[in-house]
Amino acid sequence: MQRLCNATLAELPAGVARPGYDRSAVGTGIVHLGLGAFHRAHQAVYTDAVLASGDLRWGMTAASLRSPDTRDALAPQDGLYTVNLRGETDRLAVIGSIGRVLVAPENPAALLDVLAAPATAIVSLTVTEKAYCREPATGLLDETHPDIVHDLAHPQAPRSALGLLAAAIARRRDAGLPAFTVLSCDNLPANGHTLHGLLSGFARLRSPDLGAFVANEIACPDTMVDRIVPATTAEDRGRVAASLGLEDAWPVVAEPFTQWVIADRFPAGRPAWEVAGATLVDDVAPFEAMKLRLLNASHSALAYLGYLAGAETVAEAMRRPELADFAARVIDDAIPTLTVPPGTDVQGYKRALLARFRNPALRHRTYQIAMDGSQKLPQRVLATMRDRVALGLPVDTHAIVVAGWMRYVAGTDEQGRPIAVQDPIAAELAAVVRAAGPLPERLAPALLAVRSVFGPLGEDPRVAVPVNAALARIFAHGAARGTGTNG
Ligand code: CS2
Numbered sequence: 001m002q003r004l005c006n007a008t009l010a011e012l013p014a015g016v017a018r019p020g021y022d023r024s025a026v027g028t029g030i031v032h033l034g035l036g037a038f039h040r041a042h043q044a045v046y047t048d049a050v051l052a053s054g055d056l057r058w059g060m061t062a063a064s065l066r067s068p069d070t071r072d073a074l075a076p077q078d079g080l081y082t083v084n085l086r087g088e089t090d091r092l093a094v095i096g097s098i099g100r101v102l103v104a105p106e107n108p109a110a111l112l113d114v115l116a117a118p119a120t121a122i123v124s125l126t127v128t129e130k131a132y133c134r135e136p137a138t139g140l141l142d143e144t145h146p147d148i149v150h151d152l153a154h155p156q157a158p159r160s161a162l163g164l165l166a167a168a169i170a171r172r173r174d175a176g177l178p179a180f181t182v183l184s185c186d187n188l189p190a191n192g193h194t195l196h197g198l199l200s201g202f203a204r205l206r207s208p209d210l211g212a213f214v215a216n217e218i219a220c221p222d223t224m225v226d227r228i229v230p231a232t233t234a235e236d237r238g239r240v241a242a243s244l245g246l247e248d249a250w251p252v253v254a255e256p257f258t259q260w261v262i263a264d265r266f267p268a269g270r271p272a273w274e275v276a277g278a279t280l281v282d283d284v285a286p287f288e289a290m291k292l293r294l295l296n297a298s299h300s301a302l303a304y305l306g307y308l309a310g311a312e313t314v315a316e317a318m319r320r321p322e323l324a325d326f327a328a329r330v331i332d333d334a335i336p337t338l339t340v341p342p343g344t345d346v347q348g349y350k351r352a353l354l355a356r357f358r359n360p361a362l363r364h365r366t367y368q369i370a371m372d373g374s375q376k377l378p379q380r381v382l383a384t385m386r387d388r389v390a391l392g393l394p395v396d397t398h399a400i401v402v403a404g405w406m407r408y409v410a411g412t413d414e415q416g417r418p419i420a421v422q423d424p425i426a427a428e429l430a431a432v433v434r435a436a437g438p439l440p441e442r443l444a445p446a447l448l449a450v451r452s453v454f455g456p457l458g459e460d461p462r463v464a465v466p467v468n469a470a471l472a473r474i475f476a477h478g479a480a481r482g483t484g485t486n487g
Contacts, residue, residue, distance in 0.1 A: 315360050
């Protein structure tokens with residue numbers, strides 16, 4: 001079978017959408033860091049639509065910060081790949097917005113050259129929560145993070161996103177080039193503000209001058225990004241190849257739903273992403289909080305409790321009435337803590353969310369979402385608990401999510417099989433778990449004392465008491481029954 005690439009585009013079947021623009025005339029206005037499936041099914045699709053609208057300035061060079069796998073798949077395809085949207089309908093589109101693909105650790109200098117090129121107006125990021133090198137509980141820069149320590153010692157060969165951005169910003173400043181806008185597309189609260197704080201903090205450690213320059217001159221607009229994009233499977237590859245009649249080494253599969261809300265602060269200009277349905281607003285915060293506390297929180301709830309109850313995917317977890325009800329309760333309990341975005345029907349949002357989770361055409365593994373819990377729980381779950389406590393409301397529902405995470409990081413499932421817990425602080429968590437033993441009355445307080453995750457919240461009896469009780473129930477009755485408040 002021939003490979004998808006510029007030369008074979010014309011052979012695609014009629015039903016497959018493809019770049020209708022001259023790819024050889026596309027410039028590079030955007031450099032993207034973190035070339036995962038999410039980016040390729042989200043921002044790259046919006047940008048493809050901008051190119052199709054005739055504005056060819058905004059092509060992308062994309063860089064993986066770790067592994068060469070995506071580059072190895074996409075480089076022979078001239079950066080082309082397929083997005084397969086699966087739901088009630090099944091649609092295929094070949095996306096052409098990514099031109100060059102780089103691997104940062106292979107050649108940081110090449111990446112710095114593109115970042116410092118005059119045409120680069122935007123640097124966007126999907127690097128996941130953990131790559132921001134922040135302490136989750138406070139959101140402050142973790143100065144002891146090995147990548148930060150490395151990048152301060154080797155500022156010209158950085159390996160963290162912050163190190164790369166700071167090096168490129170310094171180079172542009174020294175060359176008298178206009179600053180680029182830095183666009184975080186990760187699921188962090190106030191992602192732009194957060195990144196701005198971390199980046200200026202890091203730059204200040206390099207030099208007070210550079211710190212002040214970043215603080216004053218670099219715009220980091222907030223964004224809210226949303227589309228469910230499970231990891232691609234071998235079956236997906238086979239199905240897509242059969243439909244294309246061409247081999248695509250790394251297609252991405254996603255749900256039809258997509259949302260992108262962006263704060264309109266781009267001093268160096270931006271693509272008209274609204275042509276593809278993005279919403280440009282003044283204040284992203286209400287959208288971001290709603291998404292993190294309704295979607296991502298209930299997603300994490302389904303991930304931990306579902307995994308423990310033997311559900312391999314979110315859709316499978318949603319077929320268990322007690323887990324589906326529990327996801328709805330997580331959403332209901334977060335609503336009183338939100339300032340809902342103007343014009344939003346929050347009950348409609350909730351119904352739509354639960355329907356998205358039920359999408360039987362997606363195999364979104366609970367294990368995938370369960371990863372990196374220490375980096376995710378603070379903004380998804382703990383922020384709601386903190387706000388509910390302040391409002392004088394009970395936190396029993398969210399305590400069950402926390403307890404589900406604790407039961408999960410305890411490292412064995414309900415059949416006694418080991419769980420390969422993936423988390424940047426997995427070693428620290430494992431040590432806490434070992435010291436406490438499999439006794440909920442010891443394990444819950446020991447994990448609540450992990451300050452980088454819980455901060456002072458772990459000491460608050462209004463939180464600790466229901467978490468202890470929930471963990472005891474999960475150990476005694478299993479995760480599915482443990483979702484009841486008085487089981
Ligand atoms: C998920 C998100 O893996 C996870 O933690 O909750 O990736 C989720 O699918 C997206 O945020 C949906 O927009």
